[in-house]
Amino acid sequence: MTVIPEIRIQAEDFNLDSEVSKLTKNSNDIGAVVTFSGLCRDEKGALAALELEHYPGMAEAEIRKIAKEAIDRFNLTGMIAIHRYGKILPGENIVLVIAASPHRHAAFDGANFLMDFLKTNAPFWKKEHLKNGKEGKWVDARDSDMKAASRWEDIL
């Protein structure tokens, strides 16, 4: 059976419980569900908000491509990925990834794989808004994120 990932790009928040139950409620073959959520940090009190910019259309398509790859590689039984855009306050959700599989390793790996490639391939950009009212900067991409994505070539 082809597993179709659910991918959403939205301004509004999401609810972990209801997203997880969407995957599990009609299934008897899921033995493991891994969820990852990414939240906005306040950077030791300096940050007022993050502004998330994205490339509509391509953002969803890129995440869908990665999710399909994750489903194939790890034989997942379900996957949901939600990424928010717009202004996000410290403590609020930014991203949610849910991977489901019969056994735990595939679900852990699937969620991890999706996040690693989402970081390097999904067209989103973060700008900081500072509490002191000064113009914040665009967040720099990290070399460690590139390394995290490339390690999958060694593992598999």
Place this chain on the structure above:
Amino acid sequence: MTVTINYFAWLRERTGISTEDVELPEQVSTVAGLIDWLATRGEEFEVFDQHRELIQVAVDQQHQPDHGADLENAREIALFPPMTGG
């Protein structure tokens, strides 16, 4: 060739443009050629020369990691810095 160009993040801020339709000069046939040409369009486009190595490009919403990539039949081109989602 007329294409739609989208600029994101600090490329959008520096150029002051989020999207525009432009007629590409005939000699512009690759991603690298496009960046060369954009850099000549005035002060606010100098960023394309200054940060050439950071700039990433998608043609018709497909990543083009190689700046040698061909622009033939391109309809929509996006230019942006490295992505920082998640």
